[in-house]
Amino acid sequence: MLPIPLAAIGPAAAALSYIDARLDLSNDYRILNALIRSKAKALILERKNRVTPFYLLEEAATTSPSKDRIFLIYQGNSWTYAEAYQVILKYGTWFKERFGIKKGDIVAMDFMNSNVFVFVWFGLWSIGATPAFINYNLNGDALVHSVVTSTAKLVLIDSEVAAKVVGTDEDGARTLQRLKTEKVEGTGEREIVVFDEGMERVVGSWSGKRAPDEDRDGFMLHDKAILIYTSGTTGLPKAAIVSYRKCLEGGGFVGHWFGLRKDDVFYTCMPLYHSSAAILGLINIVYHRATISIGRKFSNSTFWPEVRASNATIIQYVGEVCRYLLSAPPSPCDTDNKVRMAFGNGLRPDVWQRFKDRFGVETIAEFYASTEGTSGSWNYQSGTYAKGAIGRNGSFLKFLLGRSVAVVEIDLDTEMPKRDPVTGFAKRVAWGEPGELLWKLDPTQVHRTFQGYWNNPGATESKILRDVFVKGDAWFRSGDLQSWTDEGLWYFIDRIGDTFRWKSENVSTAEVSQSVGVVEGVKEANVYGVEIPGHDGRAGCAALVLDPVCYPVGESQSVKDAQNALMAKISEHLLNPKKSGLPRFAVPLFLRVLVGEDKNETTGNFKMVKKRLRDQGVDWEKVTRGGKGDELWWLKPGATQYTRFSKADWEEIKGGRVKL
Ligand SMILES: *[C@@H]1O[C@H](CO)[C@@H](O)[C@H](O)[C@H]1NC(C)=O
Ligand SMILES: *[C@@H]1O[C@H](CO)[C@@H](O)[C@H](O)[C@H]1NC(C)=O
Ligand SMILES: *[C@@H]1O[C@H](CO)[C@@H](O)[C@H](O)[C@H]1NC(C)=O
Ligand SMILES: *[C@@H]1O[C@H](CO)[C@@H](O)[C@H](O)[C@H]1NC(C)=O
Numbered sequence: 001m002l003p004i005p006l007a008a009i010g011p012a013a014a015a016l017s018y019i020d021a022r023l024d025l026s027n028d029y030r031i032l033n034a035l036i037r038s039k040a041k042a043l044i045l046e047r048k049n050r051v052t053p054f055y056l057l058e059e060a061a062t063t064s065p066s067k068d069r070i071f072l073i074y075q076g077n078s079w080t081y082a083e084a085y086q087v088i089l090k091y092g093t094w095f096k097e098r099f100g101i102k103k104g105d106i107v108a109m110d111f112m113n114s115n116v117f118v119f120v121w122f123g124l125w126s127i128g129a130t131p132a133f134i135n136y137n138l139n140g141d142a143l144v145h146s147v148v149t150s151t152a153k154l155v156l157i158d159s160e161v162a163a164k165v166v167g168t169d170e171d172g173a174r175t176l177q178r179l180k181t182e183k184v185e186g187t188g189e190r191e192i193v194v195f196d197e198g199m200e201r202v203v204g205s206w207s208g209k210r211a212p213d214e215d216r217d218g219f220m221l222h223d224k225a226i227l228i229y230t231s232g233t234t235g236l237p238k239a240a241i242v243s244y245r246k247c248l249e250g251g252g253f254v255g256h257w258f259g260l261r262k263d264d265v266f267y268t269c270m271p272l273y274h275s276s277a278a279i280l281g282l283i284n285i286v287y288h289r290a291t292i293s294i295g296r297k298f299s300n301s302t303f304w305p306e307v308r309a310s311n312a313t314i315i316q317y318v319g320e321v322c323r324y325l326l327s328a329p330p331s332p333c334d335t336d337n338k339v340r341m342a343f344g345n346g347l348r349p350d351v352w353q354r355f356k357d358r359f360g361v362e363t364i365a366e367f368y369a370s371t372e373g374t375s376g377s378w379n380y381q382s383g384t385y386a387k388g389a390i391g392r393n394g395s396f397l398k399f400l401l402g403r404s405v406a407v408v409e410i411d412l413d414t415e416m417p418k419r420d421p422v423t424g425f426a427k428r429v430a431w432g433e434p435g436e437l438l439w440k441l442d443p444t445q446v447h448r449t450f451q452g453y454w455n456n457p458g459a460t461e462s463k464i465l466r467d468v469f470v471k472g473d474a475w476f477r478s479g480d481l482q483s484w485t486d487e488g489l490w491y492f493i494d495r496i497g498d499t500f501r502w503k504s505e506n507v508s509t510a511e512v513s514q515s516v517g518v519v520e521g522v523k524e525a526n527v528y529g530v531e532i533p534g535h536d537g538r539a540g541c542a543a544l545v546l547d548p549v550c551y552p553v554g555e556s557q558s559v560k561d562a563q564n565a566l567m568a569k570i571s572e573h574l575l576n577p578k579k580s581g582l583p584r585f586a587v588p589l590f591l592r593v594l595v596g597e598d599k600n601e602t603t604g605n606f607k608m609v610k611k612r613l614r615d616q617g618v619d620w621e622k623v624t625r626g627g628k629g630d631e632l633w634w635l636k637p638g639a640t641q642y643t644r645f646s647k648a649d650w651e652e653i654k655g656g657r658v659k660l
Contacts, residue, residue: 025395038248091124099191102129111156119203135229136158140175146239153190157192242371258343262290265290352387372463375404501538505583515580
């Protein structure tokens, strides 16, 4: 089934645009065309025994005119495809000769974004090895856990990251020791290499030899290409197996879909250790032979200068980035850029148009997908229609979609799809109603499309739902609440677990976080529901990172006064529905001020680790940890202002003497 190119039907254009407006066919064409082309090419590459994207890079680097095109721009330096290829061969050879890395070995890399990230990654691929991308924000347990579960025996750490996590202090030394020795497979220690400029020169002086094809032989589309950790909102990071299929189909699809041109410069400062920058950014660029410009990390002071300096035409965003960029004071340079498109996920409806207008961005290419997910949704948006949606379908696509996607009713208490008491089957929600998004899997060969987590069958199985609509079917659980309107628009509601129920009402944590976050002095707010003894549902609790100027720590009276003043301000905002936009039931009853030792525990996705906080709830001992932990405030029943939550208050609640 090949879609008819709409442009070829010239004379019927007027009639067509009428039909298109009703059925959104051109949008369907964009998606289907990209889908078919990328799937076809992946199959051909598998047949040719060339599934590793190293071959894509090699071809671009050895044929004209792409070989002389700029491939990579980083901090003012640039490499053509041919130049990058030569460097990558050196890295591959270095891994082979210096460390004995061979086909199938896993090597962990803990790097911030840089040219070296790309060289190490493709160097490993050039010899048939598999990189495991460690999140550079991690330290302590989470870092050790990530490295151990990768089973790598060699770990490369960016010197800037190393200075932070295995730095000079005692904790760092302990972490380093654990990295070397904890649960090493086979014999010996895990080798840890701190990668600095000196090391870069060493590799540069190596003579690069192209590893023979046998080193990359026999890989299938469903084999693991990379281990990518999913941001740990639910406990420790898990290593998702990213297959060659995902690299080729994902990278290929995206460029076709949003119309990437060979002269485009794609700017990303989103972390390369995540799949959106790695696959939909970098592999996409290699696949389509365009140029990528890399920022070391997101910062709203370097974002636009880097975009301008590299003449970027496409920018990538994720999560809160667009909101952060909008929060900077307007500047006459705002539209001084060549950007024609912003591509990413999580652009919220309230900033969508403001972002386009202020920075002069014509098109938003918003998508929804996840590292371990088996599908995605796509919204290419240029006019005024479909703003804020994470995906859209026309009437053509719905034939394909109707069977492979479902939005089902969810039980907020168990956080599982609701089952019919008689049949045991799940139930689709009505159009436009929120429910969990599910993607269909082939029940006879689930692991062809869903590779799951590395060495973690328990976690893998937990993402698969069986007997959903008929006996024997299998579906992938996205873990996300979405709504699908009968106009074919998809909206993101929340992560499951990010909505909780209080007094029989649903509270969206995102909405509350956003509201708390606008109070001056609040730097970050993370909201979740906590269980309270003797109460149904979950009470709202906001974990706050506060500006230390407004909320200093200490025992003196002036410190206490400052703290009280900020809390009064927060109370005034939250309890006034006109200011906060929150109904009373959504106002968090507890505030947890993060001043304790673990306050910097964040994931790279601008999300704080929620699970630990949610599990601790407002258990006074666990939270305050004898003064080493965090501080708690609460809204006493009937009170109009937050006050300190004491051990006695907690005892009252536990004793059932307080009704919230
Ligand atoms: C960006 O474009 C300007 C001209 O429009 C050019 O002078 C400059 O060299 C370009 N920069 C890069 C990194 O290509
Ligand atoms: C800049 O970015 C940070 C996060 O990196 C954000 O907290 C801040 O509000 C942003 N805005 C300004 C104007 O600095
Ligand atoms: C998108 O798919 C839904 C569900 O199948 C369908 O009801 C809707 O009409 C489709 N959208 C368009 C614009 O046809
Ligand atoms: C809360 O959400 C659940 C599950 O989506 C839904 O069934 C229920 O009607 C909602 N309740 C309210 C008060 O909106």
